Amino acid sequence: MSDLTKLTLKAALAGLKARDFSSVDITKAHIEAIEQARGLNAYVLETPDKALAMAAESDARLARGEGGALEGAPLGIKDLFCTDGVRSTAASKILGNFVPAYESTVTSQLWRDGGVMLGKLNLDEFAMGSSNETSAFGPVINPWRRDGSDAALTPGGSSGGSAAATAADLCLAATATDTGGSIRQPAAFTGTVGIKPTYGRCSRWGIIAFASSLDQAGPIAKTVEDAAIMLRSMSGHDVKDSTSLPVEVPDFASYVGKSVKGLRIGVPKEYRIDGMPAEIEKLWADGIAWLKDAGCEIVEVSLPHTKYALPAYYIVAPAEASSNLARYDGMRYGLRAGGPSLTDVYEESRAQGFGEEVKRRILIGTYVLSAGYYDAYYLKAQKVRRRIADDFDQAWQTCDALLTPTAPSAAFALGEQSDDPIAMYLNDIFTVTTNLAGLPGLSLPAGRDAQGLPLGLQLIGRALDEGTLFSLAGALEKAAGFTAKADRWW
Amino acid sequence: MAIDAATVRKVARLARIREPEERLEPLAQELNTIISWIEQLEEVDTDGVEPMTSVVAVALPLRDDVVTEGGDTSRILSNAPKSADGFFIVPKVVE
Numbered sequence: 001m002s003d004l005t006k007l008t009l010k011a012a013l014a015g016l017k018a019r020d021f022s023s024v025d026i027t028k029a030h031i032e033a034i035e036q037a038r039g040l041n042a043y044v045l046e047t048p049d050k051a052l053a054m055a056a057e058s059d060a061r062l063a064r065g066e067g068g069a070l071e072g073a074p075l076g077i078k079d080l081f082c083t084d085g086v087r088s089t090a091a092s093k094i095l096g097n098f099v100p101a102y103e104s105t106v107t108s109q110l111w112r113d114g115g116v117m118l119g120k121l122n123l124d125e126f127a128m129g130s131s132n133e134t135s136a137f138g139p140v141i142n143p144w145r146r147d148g149s150d151a152a153l154t155p156g157g158s159s160g161g162s163a164a165a166t167a168a169d170l171c172l173a174a175t176a177t178d179t180g181g182s183i184r185q186p187a188a189f190t191g192t193v194g195i196k197p198t199y200g201r202c203s204r205w206g207i208i209a210f211a212s213s214l215d216q217a218g219p220i221a222k223t224v225e226d227a228a229i230m231l232r233s234m235s236g237h238d239v240k241d242s243t244s245l246p247v248e249v250p251d252f253a254s255y256v257g258k259s260v261k262g263l264r265i266g267v268p269k270e271y272r273i274d275g276m277p278a279e280i281e282k283l284w285a286d287g288i289a290w291l292k293d294a295g296c297e298i299v300e301v302s303l304p305h306t307k308y309a310l311p312a313y314y315i316v317a318p319a320e321a322s323s324n325l326a327r328y329d330g331m332r333y334g335l336r337a338g339g340p341s342l343t344d345v346y347e348e349s350r351a352q353g354f355g356e357e358v359k360r361r362i363l364i365g366t367y368v369l370s371a372g373y374y375d376a377y378y379l380k381a382q383k384v385r386r387r388i389a390d391d392f393d394q395a396w397q398t399c400d401a402l403l404t405p406t407a408p409s410a411a412f413a414l415g416e417q418s419d420d421p422i423a424m425y426l427n428d429i430f431t432v433t434t435n436l437a438g439l440p441g442l443s444l445p446a447g448r449d450a451q452g453l454p455l456g457l458q459l460i461g462r463a464l465d466e467g468t469l470f471s472l473a474g475a476l477e478k479a480a481g482f483t484a485k486a487d488r489w490w
Numbered sequence: 491m492a493i494d495a496a497t498v499r500k501v502a503r504l505a506r507i508r509e510p511e512e513r514l515e516p517l518a519q520e521l522n523t524i525i526s527w528i529e530q531l532e533e534v535d536t537d538g539v540e541p542m543t544s545v546v547a548v549a550l551p552l553r554d555d556v557v558t559e560g561g562d563t564s565r566i567l568s569n570a571p572k573s574a575d576g577f578f579i580v581p582k583v584v585e
Contacts, residue, residue, distance in 0.1 A: 101565040199545045213544060239553070243546050311528040322505060329506070331580050333569035342581045343506070351508035359507055363498070363517065364524060366505040377528070382541035384534050389542060421520065422527055438545025 004029040005169040009073055009226035010253075012172055016062060016072040023055035023062065023072030026172075027116055030074045034118065034170050039490045042155075042165040044079050044137045045087055046119040054116040061114065070233055071114030076171035078162050079120035080127055081107050081217075082206040086117075090208045091135040092125045094353025095334045104206025105238045106175060106217050113233045118171050121161030125355045126325065127182055127210045130427035132160030133418050134357040142190060142411050143168040143486035146451040150489070153411040153453075156186030156427070162220045163190040167486060173221040173230045177207060179214045180313055181407075181431030184443035187220050188406035188456025191445040191484060193227045193473070194220040196431075198463045199438035200245035201231075203238030211320035212243075214313075214435040224444060224473040228252035231466065247464060255467040256474040261295030263472065266399030270306035271430055273408065279449045280405045287403050287446055287457045290479035291472065299399050303391040308384050309433045310425055315368050315381035316436070321358075322365025328353060360421065389437040392460075401468055404430050406443040406456035434460050442469045446480040454484070493521045 004026040007015065015021055031048045051074060058072035082088045082100035089095045103111070111117070124134040131154040132139040142155040143164055155164040159176035163186035166174050176183045178196035187194030195218045202217040209215060219230035232253065237246045267288060272281075288298055330336035330349030338348025354362065368377035395402065408429055417424045434441040440463070443456040457476060461469045495514035498521065502509040509517060563576045572579035 098569050101562075101568055239551075242550050243544070245546065245548070305534065308531055308534055311531050314524065314528055315531075326506075330571060332566075332578055334571070336571035338508075340581060342583050345581050346506040347508035350506055354507065359509075360517075360520065360524075362505050362507065363501050364521060367493070367497070367501045367521065367525070370501065370504060379541055380531050380534075380536060382543060383536035383539040384531050386539050386542040387534060387536065389545070421524060436545075 005033045007172070008222050009172040009229055010223070012073055013070070017067070019062065023058040023116060024052060026072070027051050027055035027074045027118070030118055030171060037168055037170055037490050040141045040143060040164050040168060041138055042122055042140050042161045042168065042170055043076070043119045044089065044091065044122045044161070047086060047117055050086070051116050051118050058114050058116060068113035069229065070110060072116060073114070073172050074116045074118050075110060076118050076121045076162060076165045076174035077107055078123055078159055078175050078177060080123055080177050080208045081175055082208065083107055083117070083120065086120065088120065088208070089136070090126045091123050091137055092353065092355065092358065093136045093335060094328045094350070098333050102206060105203035105240060106207065106234045109233050109236065110175070115233070121165055121174060123161055124158035125358050126208065126321070127158040127177055127179055128321070128357050128361055129157040130181070130185060130424050131414065131417065132157040133414060134355050136355060139414055140164045143490065144190060144411060144453055145486070145489065146453060152414045154189065154414050156189035156411065158182040159186045159220060163187055163192050163194070166190070166192045166220050166222060168490070173219055173226050175217060175234065176220045177215060177217050178435065179210050179317060180435050181428035183218045183220060184431045184441055184456070184458060185407045185427055187443040188445070188454070189411040191454030191482065191486070192220050192222060193224050193442070193444045194218060195227050195231060195442040195466065195469070196434065196440060197231060197235065197466055198245070198440045200243050201235045201466070203236070203241040203244045205238055205240040209324040211317040212324060213320060214317060216435070224470060224477045225253050225256045228256055228470050250467055252466055252470050255470040258471040258474070259295070260291065260471050260475045262297070263401065263468065264297045264299055264399040265291050266299055266301035266395050266402045268301050268303045268306065268395070268402055268404060270303050271404045273429065276408055277449070280408070280455060283447045283455050283457060284403070284405050287476060290476055291403065293479065294475040301395045301399055301402070303395060303433070305384065305387045305391050306433060309388050309436055310429055312381040312384040312388065313432045313436060314364070314425060315377050316385065318361040318365030319369050319378050320365070322362045322369065325358070325362055385436045388433055392437050392439060396462055401472055402460040404458045404460065406430060406458040410449045410451070410453035410455055430458060439463055440466045440469055442473050444473050444477055445482040446476060447482065448484060454482070493518050493525060
């Protein structure tokens with residue numbers, strides 16, 4: 001029955017509904033695949049008993065002719081989403097064995113629609129990283145390897161577990177989050193599809209906070225249509241998140257396959273950066289040609305403040321993180337260390353509980369917010385952020401969506417960039433602008449480099465216009481014909 | 491405005507993270523590298539630009555000031571490192 005793990009989410013849902021196989025069947029197949037793939041380190045917690053219980057309930061509903069949009073589908077959950085009664089860690093030692101007494105809104109909607117939880121997926125600690133190497137559980141290994149090499153590659157980050165598990169058929173689809181590119185860069189590195197929707201589309205309630213004005217949940221899936229199916233269940237207004245948007249959730253999947261004729265596609269010249277591999281240049285040109293063939297009009301646009309997006313992000317995100325992570329004080333949950341004084345406990349718990357990258361960002365955030373520096377750094381970054389958002393508004397005068405590469409390289413080897421924080425930060429150069437402006441961005445696999453590794457293209461859309469992105473992504477997916485899977489070595 | 495070991499000590503103290511003495515100098519160098527990279531923002535003309543605090547252009551919603559959830563002490567205390575009699579136990583704050 002292990003072939004069931006190879007199905008797309010859409011095909012699995014159809015098979016479940018037709019009772020070709022049961023949810024218990026497909027869940028067992030995934031549990032087995034997960035057990036055999038522990039070398040990838042994608043799951044930090046497997047919940048097979050819970051999965052089988054949920055699957056049995058789904059089968060009962062399906063037998064009665066009932067069931068929601070995801071009924072019986074086994075899914076992976078990034079361990080940044082709090083899950084009721086199931087350990088949730090953010091891949092940080094500071095949360096220890098934290099077991100939430102509540103369910104995040106996004107995951108509760110997946111269970112409402114009949115999804116089955118396979119377990120919790122690895123990530124960079126507090127979602128701070130681009131390679132999964134900051135996880136307290138050790139890095140996820142990318143199922144993809146360079147041709148003829150067995151060097152361990154990063155699956156990207158921070159949603160590396162979500163991307164690797166989806167790519168290796170260890171779940172039908174996964175939840176993920178994106179603060180600067182953490183859905184899209186791992187999707188590009190693993191040959192999967194990921195979308196960060198418009199800020200406010202998905203509730204942040206119950207997602208462990210990193211940088212609240214930038215954090216947004218979204219899915220990683222095997223196909224564009226699968227991503228659309230997942231996003232519909234994940235989205236929706238939530239009174240528990242004051243930044244959640246009170247808007248209707250469209251049937252995103254209905255946009256996949258729609259004609260894209262006449263759409264104007266902007267190609268931002270500032271995204272042609274020095275040192276970009278020729279293969280990525282070529283992939284981008286291919287993408288442009290494919291959309292032209294599909295009837296789109298290509299226009300050159302300018303986003304003049306693009307190069308300032310990353311530096312602005314590295315003020316705004318650490319500043320918000322230093323504030324959000326102040327709650328980890330060893331008093332109410334998680335690790336408590338040191339003593340006897342209160343200050344000793346605070347300082348020692350945080351010294352032992354946080355990893356190096358998290359500490360580095362808390363220190364930067366504390367510094368840029370400290371007396372005397374606030375205006376020079378934080379206020380300046382917020383103004384630059386406005387400039388970046390204005391660039392997009394300007395672009396929307398002449399185009400309906402933008403096409404760019406997702407990341408400046410293919411997956412790199414573990415350890416290759418971990419000594420140089422800024423080199424690591426540059427992974428997000430093409431993705432971070434949409435977080436600052438709150439816009440939706442989608443990455444889909446569109447080709448492979450000379451060493452056989454997948455490469456992604458990114459589509460950026462207007463606020464709340466994910467529908468257009470799904471139509472364009474559907475057209476690109478069809479034209480690119482990317483069907484390659486990593487050769488199984490694990 | 492270069493960051494030195496004394497600045498790191500002060501910032502670490504503000505952030506309530508214990509950093510051993512021998513880490514202060516290397517951390518100062520790391521933070522300087524990042525901060526000087528960030529300082530390219532000075533090139534951007536932001537005169538008269540309104541700072542962007544939120545990407546969501548809606549007013550914050552209000553609700554009635556009533557209890558919607560609560561009264562579940564045991565759930566709240568379930569992850570406490572130390573608790574007793576319905577309270578969190580913390581180190582002595584006042585002598």
